Structure formats: C-alpha cells, structure tokens
Amino acid sequence: MINQRLILLESISLLLLIAILLPQLKAEERNISSEKLSEIAAWVTSKLEVPPTSVMPSVVFTSQAQLELRRYGRAFNSVREGSSPTLSAPTGGETIPEARRDLVAIYDDATETIYLSERWTAESIANQSVLVHEMVHHVQKLAGLKYACTGARERPAYLAQKMWLEDHGLDLEQEFQVDMFTIVAMSACM
C-alpha cells in the first residue's frame, strides 16, 4: 500500500516536472540566436546583391490564429490595390500555400517585424527557409527596393527560400508544394 502511494506520488511529481520543463524546452527550440539571425541576413543580402546590413528585424512568435487573421486581412488589401508596396500597410504577409498553412509567416514593413508561428523551430531546415523568405522582405524594405506591385516582392523571396532549401538538400516543391509556375503566377502584376 505504501509502495503504491509512493509510486503514485513519484508519477505525479514526474508529470509536474515535465509540465514545468516542457514550455521552457519549447521556448528554447523557438529561440533564434542573434548569430543565426545575422547569418541569415548576411546570406540574404549577398543573394540579393545589396550591401550587408546590421539592422535586424524583430522576431515575434505568435499563435496560428493571429497569423492567419493577419494574412487574410492583407490578402484582401493586395487584391484591391496591387500597386506600390509602400501603400499596403502590413505588407509582405504570406506566403505558404494552403497545404502548409501551419507554416504561415508575416513580415510587417512598418515595424520591421517578422511574425513566426509558435510551431516554428530553429532546427528545421524547412522552418529556417520560412525565416529566409521573410528576411528577404526585411532586406527589400531596408534597401528600399522597388517592385511594380506587392506580388512582385514574392519572387525573390521564394527564390531565396528555394535556394536555402536546395543548399540543405531539400526542395521547395516537395516541402511547400510551390513550383516555379506558382512563383511566377504569384509574382505577376495584374
């Protein structure tokens, strides 16, 4: 009887310990070191052939629901105007097609902030490529690169994402169901 109680107590304390530690572990996985951020920024500026920058974006982790809300809000905007990228308030929203909606991310020009899903982890190459994509939008903003329409900003972002994946032995079409035709269509100015 005593033994059983002891085992029960031990199980409970183990569960409690896991419950306490789990959020911390998750936070660590999600955490992006400033070195990693700088490394990705340097990689992106070299690919876009713009001068390197030390101005890093803020990175904010947010819930899936929040991201999708922002994404759809912006989607309506971009359909409506489709002209100067400076006109669309939260620009650069994204990205990732329906099949991979769990990997939605957004870059907000106004606050120079990349919003990533709480499900994002630094270890995943596919997730890193999403950060690369958003970093392209950050560099586009900092460098004052001009595009004929908001959609046209997507082409370099997807191409960089594709390159990052290929450098690590992965494929954009396989990981995100995005092929070149989709990229061209998405980037076309109507």
Ligand SMILES: [Zn+2]
């Ligand atoms: Zn984008």
